[in-house]
Structures are given as C-alpha cells and as structure tokens.
Amino acid sequence: MGQLIWETALDVLSILLLMQLAGRTTAGFSSKVFGWGAVIFLFCLFDQTQPYLSGGSSNGIQFSYNEILPVATIPGLIGLLFLTLLINSFVFKRTHVEIIFITMLGFSMYLLLRLFVAAAVDLFAVSTVIVSPLTLLLTAGFYGLVKFKFSAYLSQNLNQFMKLLITAIFIFLLYMILSSANPDSPGIHPFLMEFMVVMVSAILGWLFYEQRRAQVTENRIKAIEKYIPIIDELVAEVRARQHEFSNKLLAISSILQSAEDMETAREQVSMYVDNVKLTDGQHELLNMDHKVIAGFLYTKMKRAEQLKMNLCIERSVPVSDFPCEDHDLIEVLGILIDNAMEACYGGDTITVNMLRYHDRYELTVSNPAEYMDNTRMMQLFKLGYSTKSTHSKDRGYGLYNVQQIAKQYNGKIIARNDQKHGNKLTIGIQF
Known part of the structure; x- marks a missing residue:
C-alpha cells in the first residue's frame, strides 16, 4: 500500500508539471496548484485501491507496459480525464476551448514520456519499481529544458492545425494504451514502442517549431503594417x-x-x-535604421507631448543589432515607456537608451523617481505586483512580462537607481 501511494504521488506530480507546461501557467506552486495535485492524487489513489477494497476482484485494466496511467480501471481513466479538464478550467486563465487542448497536450506529453520509460524498463528487463521515479526525473528534466530554453515554442496560441494534431496524437496514444489492455491483442515490442514514441515526439516538436516561425513572421508583418505608415507620416510632416x-x-x-x-x-x-x-527626437527617428521601431517610438513621442513630457532617445548602436524579434522589442519598449509615463509629471524627461556594454546590448528606460531599495525593486518584477491602483486585474503584469522576455533570450534584467543627474530609476534588459 505504501508503494502504491508513493508511485501515485510521483505520477500525479509528473502530470502536474506537464499540465503547467502545456498551459503556460504563471501560477507556480500556489494554493490552486497544490489543490489540483491533491484532488487528482486522491482520485487516482481511490481508483487504484478498489481491487484491495473489493477483496482482490476488479474490472481494472492490466496495462502491458506496467501501468502507464495512475488509474487501474476504464471508468477511472474517463474520470481522470474529465476531472483534470474541470480543475484545469479553474487553475488556468484560458477559454474553455483552450482548456480542452491544454489538457490533451499535457496528457499527450505525459503518455509519451511514460511510454518511453515503460518500454525502456521492459526492454532492459529491470524492476518496474523505477518506472514512476524515472518518469518524474525525465519529466523534471523536460520541464526545465522547455521552460528555460524553448518556452517561446509553447508561448504562442495554438493554431487550428496544431489543435487537430494534438487531438489526433492524444487519441492515438489512448488507443495504443487501451489496446494493450486487451489480452487478445498482440503486444507491441518495446523497441518498436521506443521508436514510435521518439517519432511522435519529433513530429510534435518540429510542428511547434514551425508554428513558432510562422507566428514570428506574422507578428513581424503586423508590426510593419502598423508602424511603417506612422514613420511615413513623420516624413510627410517634414516634407510639408x-x-x-x-x-x-x-x-x-x-x-x-x-x-x-x-x-x-x-x-x-x-x-x-x-x-x-527639427527636434533631436525627429532627427533620431528619421536616421534610425529600423523603421518599425522608429514608427513605434514616434507614437510614444507624440503621447509624451500630449502629457507635456519629453521623450529623449539616446542610441549608440543600430536597433537591428539587438538579438530579439521586433514584436518582443516593441513589447519591452512599450511596457517600460508606459510605466515611466505613469510615474512622471508634466515637464519630466524620459530617456530611452540603446547601447552596447562590452559584448552585450542594453535597452533601458530612465525616468525621475525617488530612491528605491533592492527589496522593492525585486517586487516590481513579481507577478501581480503594482505600485499603482490594485482595482484592475491587469495590473502587475508588465514588468513580469519584461522579465519573461529577458529569460527567453537569456538576457538580464537591469534595475538601478541613477543619482548622477538627479534621482532617476532605470529599468531595462541586457541582451
């Protein structure tokens, strides 16, 4: 009984990690996530203990690969899927349709990893006791790799083709597992199972990569369509x-x-x-090598004029040298400049600085502000933290998103007090 509890806990933890990865959640290990794990654990444990409670007789399914799922019966499998779907709708801030595909993607990743481990154990004829611990170890490694290296591939919304593919893979994996429960069906050789898992994983990874490339291209086209006409307005204004x-x-x-x-x-x-x-800002924008960014900054410059503020751009490197996508650079600039404008008053000057420091590129935004200690600076980047009104549920996401973009490009967050020219707060990214 003790081993059953241990293995079920490890399996549920593996599923939990993969659900968070599929859902691109920022909840971490909050009370909601612990509640998720507790409910699923109790359900799986209840389903697997039915044979013991009924005196050994059970209608449970006997998997050929050493209990692939943390449940023992067909009703338990159906209940696990629907219960996970229901709880995910409370944990993840997504639409009901997206929750369905998030749940299928999370289970698909779990089944691929579990089938790989189970087939390897069967192939090398080792004890099945290591299946659950090895699955969790492999899951943790996969979670860390994707979370910190390839999170951008899961960060985009799934297109229709990816949704159909995830559904097909999920159904295929379930069919393969359920067919293995039938004693009359021919078993699949462990080596063939390993090959199938690797091939399905490779196809899924390649398609996520292609979706990422397509999304980047689409974002770039949208940025061009939106901001190139704006810089044309500046040129037309000068010509006029x-x-x-x-x-x-x-x-x-x-x-x-x-x-x-x-x-x-x-x-x-x-x-x-x-x-x-012409103003210095107009000169800078007309001479900037990146017209999309120039058009975006021109809109911010006009906004600053409306608020009686000055937006100064100091640049010593080409914008195109920054190693990030246009839409990510625009998002970082937008968040930092908007935050600076909300913290300033009429007559204040906000400075956007783009420079190269040793072998890295820096993008910073500075604005007048009181001295801020390190503890408060760290809080600025926490999810949900805001120095402004807390009545809006959208507060506190800006600088957190900047931090996530920095991680995506292996960059560093810059946050410092600048007291050389009065009290200023400087926040940005070093790529």
Whole structure:
C-alpha cells in the first residue's frame, strides 16, 4: 500500500508539471496548484485501491507496459480525464476551448514520456519499481529544458492545425494504451514502442517549431503594417514644412539685408531658426535604421507631448543589432515607456537608451523617481505586483512580462537607481 501511494504521488506530480507546461501557467506552486495535485492524487489513489477494497476482484485494466496511467480501471481513466479538464478550467486563465487542448497536450506529453520509460524498463528487463521515479526525473528534466530554453515554442496560441494534431496524437496514444489492455491483442515490442514514441515526439516538436516561425513572421508583418505608415507620416510632416523652410530662408535673407547692425540680425535670425528646426527626437527617428521601431517610438513621442513630457532617445548602436524579434522589442519598449509615463509629471524627461556594454546590448528606460531599495525593486518584477491602483486585474503584469522576455533570450534584467543627474530609476534588459 505504501508503494502504491508513493508511485501515485510521483505520477500525479509528473502530470502536474506537464499540465503547467502545456498551459503556460504563471501560477507556480500556489494554493490552486497544490489543490489540483491533491484532488487528482486522491482520485487516482481511490481508483487504484478498489481491487484491495473489493477483496482482490476488479474490472481494472492490466496495462502491458506496467501501468502507464495512475488509474487501474476504464471508468477511472474517463474520470481522470474529465476531472483534470474541470480543475484545469479553474487553475488556468484560458477559454474553455483552450482548456480542452491544454489538457490533451499535457496528457499527450505525459503518455509519451511514460511510454518511453515503460518500454525502456521492459526492454532492459529491470524492476518496474523505477518506472514512476524515472518518469518524474525525465519529466523534471523536460520541464526545465522547455521552460528555460524553448518556452517561446509553447508561448504562442495554438493554431487550428496544431489543435487537430494534438487531438489526433492524444487519441492515438489512448488507443495504443487501451489496446494493450486487451489480452487478445498482440503486444507491441518495446523497441518498436521506443521508436514510435521518439517519432511522435519529433513530429510534435518540429510542428511547434514551425508554428513558432510562422507566428514570428506574422507578428513581424503586423508590426510593419502598423508602424511603417506612422514613420511615413513623420516624413510627410517634414516634407510639408519644406515650403515653410523656403519662406523662412527668404525672410532670413531680408533680415540680413535690412538689419541696421549685426547684433539685431543675429537675434532675428536665431528666432526664425528656432521655429523651423527639427527636434533631436525627429532627427533620431528619421536616421534610425529600423523603421518599425522608429514608427513605434514616434507614437510614444507624440503621447509624451500630449502629457507635456519629453521623450529623449539616446542610441549608440543600430536597433537591428539587438538579438530579439521586433514584436518582443516593441513589447519591452512599450511596457517600460508606459510605466515611466505613469510615474512622471508634466515637464519630466524620459530617456530611452540603446547601447552596447562590452559584448552585450542594453535597452533601458530612465525616468525621475525617488530612491528605491533592492527589496522593492525585486517586487516590481513579481507577478501581480503594482505600485499603482490594485482595482484592475491587469495590473502587475508588465514588468513580469519584461522579465519573461529577458529569460527567453537569456538576457538580464537591469534595475538601478541613477543619482548622477538627479534621482532617476532605470529599468531595462541586457541582451
């Protein structure tokens, strides 16, 4: 009985990790997640103890690969699927349709890993006692690898083709397991089982990779369609002022010819030049090598003007050198600049800095702020934490998302107090 409890606990923990991975949840190990594990554990344990409670007789299924699932009966299998689906709808913040595919994807990953371990144990004729511990070990390794190296491949919403594929793989794996429970069906050789698991896993991984590439291309096209016309507006604005420039030049020529002395001419010419010259921000945006980012920053610059703030851009490296996708760079800039604007008042200056520090690229946004200790800085990046109103459920996700993007590119978060030129808070990413 003790071994049954131990193995069931390990199996449920493996499923829990994979469900979190499939659901791209940020819940970590909260009370909801512990509740998820407790309910599923009790259900699986209850189903597997039925043979003992009924005196040894059971209608349970006997899996040929050493109890692939943490349940022992067909009704238990059906109950496990529906109970997991129900609990996932409370734990994961997704639509009901997405929850269905998240549940199938999580179980599919578990079944692939479990079948691989079970077939390996059968192939090498070792004790079945190690099946559950080895499954959990393999699951933990897979979870860490995907979470910290390939999380971007699971971060996108599933397209229709991927949903159909996940459904097909899930049904195929269930059929393979249920058919193995039939004593009249021919068994599958362990080596063939290993080969099938590897092939299915490779196909699933390759399709997630292709979906990621397609999503990146789609995001890039959307960014181009949205922000290139905006930078064209800036160019059109400069061109529209060419007629004004011509008139001012004629006026300057008249001033030089009619001025009584040089000092008067200087004052009047300076006044005309101040009125017609481009701002430093306009110069920077027109000379920027990345028109999509330039268009995005132009919208933020206009927003800053409406709020009576100054948005200053200091750049010493080409924007295209930053090793990240356009939509991720736009998201980071948007979050940092919006946070800075909400923390500033009219007349304040917000500085966007892009530079190279040793062999890494830095993107930072600075704004006037009071000194902040390290403890509070760390809290800024926690999920749900916000220095602003807590009435909105969307508060506290911005800097957390910046942190996740930094992890995606193996970057580092920058958060420091800058007191060289007054009290400033600088936040950004080092790629």
